[in-house]
Amino acid sequence: MFTDEFFGNDDQRAVLRRGRSMAALLGSDKRYSYYGRTVGLPEPEDGDIDQLAALAKVQGNAAYGAVPLNQIDAIKTALQSRGLVPMHYDKWQGARSAIEAARLVVATLSLPEDVKMLRLDASTPGHIMASLAEMALGCGVLPPCGEVLRGLYRPAVCLVALDIASKVISCAASSAYAHEEHVRHGEQAWWGMLATDPARRGQRLSLILGANALLEMETRFGFGDFMTGVEPGNAPSEAVCTRMGLSRADVAIIGCADPHALASGRMTK
Template sequence: MNEVFGSPNQKQMQIKGEHLARLLSRDPRYCSHGRGVQIVDHGPQAVDLVESLAQLIGASGCEMVPKELCDEFRSELEARGLRTDVIGHFIGNSDAINKARTALATKPLPADLSVLIIDSNSPGELVRDFAKVSMLHGVLPPIGSVMRGISRPGFGMVAKDRSGRPVATAGAVKSRHPDHPMADMVQWGQLATVPDRQGEGIARALGALAILEATSRLGARRFRTGVTARNTASARLCTSLGVCDSDYVIVAAMDPDNFSDARVTK
């Protein structure tokens, strides 16, 4: 099932990345959460690995670059002809689980909303609903096989109103190799709400539900997400759920022939 979204270059990156992720699935240096392939940890080979991945699929990155090494790492990648971007790396531990429970007890989802979880049996319409809401905010959805939990453990969530209209999304995927020291850390987020329902606390409640679902479904005990410096509202929301700015950043690298001025995702 070819469920990919975004621009032609974004689609190509996801399709190639999904094939490559299967080939690299036994190597704990790599991870994928349905939008290409990245390396997990900064180290002596990081620049070479990121460069190779970006050349193969159009874009890649390193997820755990210490902040004090960020400028040097970017400069090395840019010297090799790649465009770079830096995203804040927010990380939460088991305290996020407690904060999620408290958040839902204090302010649950509005009563008119119901939540559907995407899995292998979900209709294609539900996956498209997820993508539609995500892309309203410039957030690239994961490839469908990841949203469905087929290619690796994961799920998407869609909140719908009584008319059946999708109004918000969230999700999580277990992207790290089982042998990695952070194997219990999931990529969490994909939080988006349609404009006319913003300001009701929907994203926070659905994000809390996604934390609890990832805990029970995926065995998650740590949670990570990327937040750009300009997205202060998202930073506040994540922090309120115990997923906070860390000592690391995510450094993305893009082949300028594929991503000349655009980001891979918001």
């Protein structure tokens, strides 16, 4: 029922579909990562540049999740030489500090009275998923595939805020990232997809949803370490990460896109 629930434009849906199929093939191999968009490599030690490039050319997009800062330029140059478009994100992460910050947010901030929080699952109707996709995409954020958002494929939590008309006005999500047996990243969860309808910004909706999503990942699935990617210089996202107890790591996320599959050169904001 949910195996073809992909969002975005034609290119994005095709990339997400290939990513989900690749996850079905490689999901049992601890060298690979997947949180609902495309299969990647947690770090260069898990696969060389040719393997990353192959993943990108087959799916349309792929990423290293943890690249030492002194290797960034060489990896970007190598990807460009293979006809790919590289993208650099600062990696922000936090463990106990993130959980403590999320607890503080939940204890001190509340959603407005006209807003209801909903966790997506198998019973969530299609019109809610469509409303989520419309709002998130309008903010430049590409939702992962529906199976992950609903928590049906990996340990994952996606929370949305609904207004009185049951329209999605904000969202946040978290998902298992690497294989559970990966020596360095198996206990770390991806956290992100924070987006809010422009008409409802300033009410800290995504911050509240993000804090609740992080805490649910801890209580439901035992995750105590969280990471996300932020484009360098994105001050609003950096401020949210800081508020959530995350700090900039000494490694970066290096993604790459096949311009033949993604004309924009990027998957999401």
